[in-house]
Amino acid sequence: MAEAGRSVLNEAWGRIPQTRETAAGYGSFTRTRIERVSELLIGSGSFVFALQAFVAALGPGDEREGWHLPLVVAVFGPLAAMIVACLIGRFARVFSALFIVVYFAALALWPAVTVGSQPIPTEEPWTFYLLTVATAAAVIAFPLSLQIAATIAAPLLFGVTRLVQGGFDDRFWVPVGLDVSFAIILGSVLVVLGWTYRSVAANVDETRARAVASYAEAAAAAATERERVAVAALMHDSVLGALLSAERAGTPRERTLAVSMAREALTRLANAEKDAWEGSDEPVDAVRLAEEIESAAREMGIDTAVARKLDEDTPRVPGRVARALVLAAMQAVANAVQHADAVGLAVELRGRAEPGGVTVRVRDAGGGFDIDRIPDDRLGIRGSIQARVTAVGGRTEIESGSSGTTVTLHWESGNRW
Incomplete structure (x- = not known):
């Protein structure tokens, strides 16, 4: 019965229109769509923030001579790949994780590449505009625990490097604190939204799977009953055929054939439970x-x-x-x-x-x-x-x-x- 249930489950699921997203399996019908919508939204939003950061990076930077262009290329290259991957729905996780690693590396190098600069406390560097993008990338690439860690770690790392760049001057504490707080709050909203929609999608998929399984169980029971009726009909025809053949037998050859038919009918009756209609599909x-x-x-x-x-x-x-x-x-x-x-x-x-x-x-x-x-x-x-x-x-x-x-x-x- 379990095998029959799985067979009918396959048939039931086959009645749902299939696309590349639904082909992943019974339990990921809605979750797959949520992931795809998230990729499209994050890809589009990241493009806006990336454009803002790129415009800021085109102006004079705080980096030392020879560092600005390589750092910009190193960060925006993986970011562009991530945006394209999110929009087309291919390798989004891979390029999102790559961007996060490169961005964290750029933040860690920031004090070293800005030594001797004279930053203005109220003017954020171009790296600030990518903090939210880093959190969004974490939502795509990582499980919930790492998403939370990235949401907190990226703004804190930015704040520390910004304070180091400013020599821990008192003028930097309030602006940097506001920047870090804003980034953490916005990043937390993204993480919570992602977790909420994924949880809802998982519950919908689980409910759908139970409904399809319930249908499969009922259909399997009905199919089994139909199969038993078909087996009974075949057995009846076999026995009836043997009896008719025996009645009409007038020669030794015909009687031999009638005996053969009777033996076949009895064998079928004895092995009815092994009929081809039953068993695993x-x-x-x-x-x-x-x-x-x-x-x-x-x-x-x-x-x-x-x-x-x-x-x-x-x-x-x-x-x-x-x-x-x-x-x-x-x-x-x-x-x-x-x-x-x-x-x-x-x-x-x-x-x-x-x-x-x-x-x-x-x-x-x-x-x-x-x-x-x-x-x-x-x-x-x-x-x-x-x-x-x-x-x-x-x-x-x-x-x-x-x-x-x-x-x-x-x-x-x-x-x-």
Whole structure:
């Protein structure tokens, strides 16, 4: 039931329109969108602050000769990359973290590169305008604990370096204190907003996941009941077919066939819980089909090797489809053994990358039969092969003549059932 629930969960989630943002998983539908909106807002806001800081940096700076241009390039280069990354939605975290590291390094170097300058207490350097940008970058790049640390550390580091630059003159304490306080308050607002929206998004995603899981559970229960009805119908048809065949048997050969049909019906009844409709729908490698056919054939006392012709990019096959193909192929093998004495019996598995899909082909060199003259009560081909493959979105081709019979089972990855 757990496997069936996950299968229906996949189907339920597939009903929601999928984009690159939603493909991340069931639990990140809203969170992914919040992250994207945050990147766009922070990228746009950072551009405004960066433009303000760049204009300030174009004027005369406090740095010593030869330091101003390298410092500006070192800071604004990663900042520009961060803004572009936020706007296009690629590598935003990487470039945001890089900008924070470079900006902190620039603040740490500030006392050394401004030695001997005569700063004005009421005129902030260009680095001041990037304090809020640093906090915004932390919201993108770091978890909450590091966001808080960066929000406090960047303004404090700026304040210390500014006081060192001014020689701790009394005129600097009040302006610097106001700058630091303003930066911490504005940065705290950004961090709180980011945490709030992310928390709300996480709660929405969790609620959505529970709702989809609830739907999946109900749908799985309904699907299981439908499957049981289908199994019961198939068992009924198998038993009815065996009884009709026994009633009409007039020759030793016909009686032998009736016994075979009865044995098959009893086997199906005894193994109804193992029908192809049940079990995990987890995709399996195409080569698994060949292994399952060989194993099932050995259980029937038939030693046959499945020829494998698989393209490198052959898609994986859903578990339900794989089981249906294996069971249908084994019915074709059983028919070849029963009606052609396994003369020329050969099984081939073909996997294609374009269009993605698999083909199972069972051949024998018996006398063949007329497909159109198969009685309605014979379900070996109609029920166990054609109906079973059709039920999982595949198709069946049967060619029979005096030179033998070929049963071909096709399934393509784009088919749904």
